[in-house]
Amino acid sequence: MAEGITYPVVVDADHVVTELYAISNVPTVVLVNEEDTIAMPNWSAYGSDLFSEFTGVESGKQHDRIRRWVREGDAGMSTSEAIGVVGDLSSEEEAARLHFRLALALRDRGDQAGCDRNFDRAAELAPEDWTIRRAMMPLQGQDPFGENFMVLYEDWKAKGSPYHGVRGY
């Protein structure tokens, strides 16, 4: 590992960061400068080419872009390009995140009906949001790589692959 670099890993069970940054799928990468400014907003970037057949993304080029940003401060996107490039969450997508949290809390309390009720509401409010729909799957005993995932994936593609962020970089 490179010297002077730390790799903190935190757990965001309630998906707070998806609300603060308008994140709708993972992986989503954000490059943040020394003074808390965003050099590259929500970016569909990958650590490897494991999913490149699916995504059409070459991770090596993305890593080069990150290296250039670290060394030269150039993330390859101007401030004017970066402003507003990520669409805001709709009020439905916002509410879906809250119902997702309510579902988790009611699940913890042993209220399965309440949990299901809120998961259903979240899915209804944000049908194309992976941080809602796919994250629910294992919590409802479904395989996140199974048939329901493929149905969701095809449906999402048919709707033009909506994503809150930058692709193709």
Add this chain to the structure above:
Amino acid sequence: MANDTALLDSFGTISEAQLAELGWTLKPEGLCQDDTCVLIPDRGALVSDDGLGLAVLGDLLDRPVAIDTEAGLAAVGAPRAARRQALDDLVAPDFTLPNLVGGGVTSLSDHRSKKRLLIAFSSW
């Protein structure tokens, strides 16, 4: 702290103690947090014998609210201003979350003055 979300026991209204959990106090001049006060245009719409109406409160504080009236549980989201700053002004919202291992928490701001590569990922 400023970007916290909250879960509150509520069927639609909350007490002043719960309001304090959200970091706000009801004063004659408005809803106040430290030196900042938000004016309340229609106090009657916010305050009733049952407490403070959560939906009205959410509107005043510009925070989303969802209430499960069957379970008596409400979720209050982060201030929308934090996300708008990210999208419109490219200011990275701070957050504090528990570490995966070793206990304790980490904030984005713990690493201020360094470049940060923020990766949102899931094990699904």
